[in-house]
Amino acid sequence: MKFIVKTQRGLEGVAAGYIRETLPDAEVWASPMGYSGLVIVESEDGNAAERILEIPEVERAIPVLVEVPAELEAIVDTAGKIAPLIKEEETFAVRTKRRGKHDFSSVDVNRELGARIRELTNSDVNLSWPDRVVQVEIIGDRAYVSLLPGEEFRKFTPGKIDARKLFQKVVLVQMPYWGDYRACRSFGEKIGRAAQAFEVKELIIAPKEKMDAFELAEFLKGVKIGQESRHRIQSEAYPWKVEKVPVSLWDLYQVVRDKRRKKRLLIITDPKGPTLAGVKDELARDLFHSKEVVIFIGSREGIPRGLFRFADYVVDLAPYMTFATEHGIPAALVSLWEVYEEYLRKKP
Template sequence: MKFIVKTQRGMESVAANYIREAISDASVWASPMGYSGLIIVETSDENAGEKILEIPEVERLIPVIAEVPAELEAIVTTAEKIAPLISENETFAVKTKRRGKHGFTSMDVNRELGARIRELTNADVNLSWPDRVVQVEIIGDKAYISVVPGEEFRKFTPDKIDARKLFRKVTLVQMPYWGNHKACRSFGEKIGRAAQAFEVKELIIAPKEKMDAFELAEFIKGVKIGQESRHQIQREAYPWKVEKVPVSVWDLYQVVRDKRRGKRLLIITDPKGPTLAEVKDRLAKDMFYAKEVVIFVGSREGIPRGLFRFADYVVDLAPYMTFATEHGIPAALVSLWEVYEEYARKREKKT
């Protein structure tokens, strides 16, 4: 039997050595044709699959059902071997990873092989959540075909509540960092990256009093740099279009005055307030129905105490702990998302 083993890039040689130790008769080819993160294993050991999966460096194990030349016609003929492994009441998808130059594309393989399998099995195609995945691994002049279960670990599944339902209505009010120009730029980058990572509705940079214009300028430059770097990663990683978070500057006290109007919820994170556990049920419900959730985050100093009277909630996220400036946004949003998700799931069950 033959397996395609996948690892992190650069870890294939380490994993290959462990495979040789675990399976005495294994023929192991690490980085076939120079492609990192891959190992081809051939063995007669019937328990080889279990032994390989005991190696932490191994990320995926694909048992090879058919091996043919890397030609579209030859790959399509493997449908005869694949079809008996997919029942009519299951869904499937064909996924192809092609390495090297060929006279066809991965989409060609998916379309042609998928059509033939569907013809033989009468099973439905499901590209998002298939019960079975026909995996085609093309390495140079060889194609290796397998059938594996749908992914065990998925980023996006129907049973997960989309966190953007909350974050799209969150406005972050962040006090700027001040002091050394280099430090202002550095903290600005971290805050800009954090705000963009959560795809919030808006980031407001809000000084509480007159401050040095050049220190503020460095902080804002840092926010822009951090936002740009995170946005570039999001564009490459996400299957949906990601917009840049709007960034504005406003006096802290004027933000409070304006945000008191309308169906808005004001939340201040501060150690002087009750713990999240004490208020989570009521807070979660209010966040669910609020038009906008406004979260105030301090920097070097906390939010001025006089503003507590105008907040709907003053919450202590971690008693006896004070967060570093760059940790304020992630800590607040992750904590609030947890209580929001719990409420949303309970509400779904009731309805």
């Protein structure tokens, strides 16, 4: 049987060496057609897949069901061999990874092969949570078609609580970083990337006082760069449409004045507050019932102490530790999600 073995780029040679030791009679081709991160293995050993996966450098070993020339018509014709293996009540999706130049695209393969399989099986297509995945690996002038369990491709499991239930009502109020221009740009990128990663409702950049306009400009440029880089990755990886997080500029004290309204929960992260464990039950309940959750995060300096009395919660996320500026958003949101998820699971 033939396998498409995947590794981290640069480790295909190492993996191939260990595969040859493990399966002495196997034919092993590292970096086929010059493509890194790939090894093609052909072996008659009935336990070849299990033995290959015992090698740490190997990430996946995909058994090949059909090998054909890398031509669209030939690939679509493999549906006749794949379809009998898919039950009518099962959903499926076609995923194609194409390497090399061809007169068709990966989308063409997904569409044409998927349509043919659907005709033969009467099964439904499910791009988010399929029961089975028809995997097409195209390497140069050859195409390798496999049928895999859908679980291997599920980044998002229906049984898990969607973290966006909380993050979509979170407004982050981030004090800007100031100082060296390059540092301002760098920290801005990290903060923009973090805010976009969590898909929050809004990111407000909030200086507490007059600051250098050009330092602020560099910081905001960094926020935009970081946001856009993360948004591109999300758009490719997620099965739903991802919107860019709105970014605003506002005076810190005016944010506090405006956000002190009904059903708005104001949270400040600061070592002077109680630990998260000490307030988690009340905090989780208030997170659930709030229309908007406003989280204030410092930069170089903490949030001014005078604002503490206007907050609903001042929370110490990690006693005796101070987070770096770029870690403030992830630390706060992950911590709050943990207490929120626990509350949801206990809630009748």
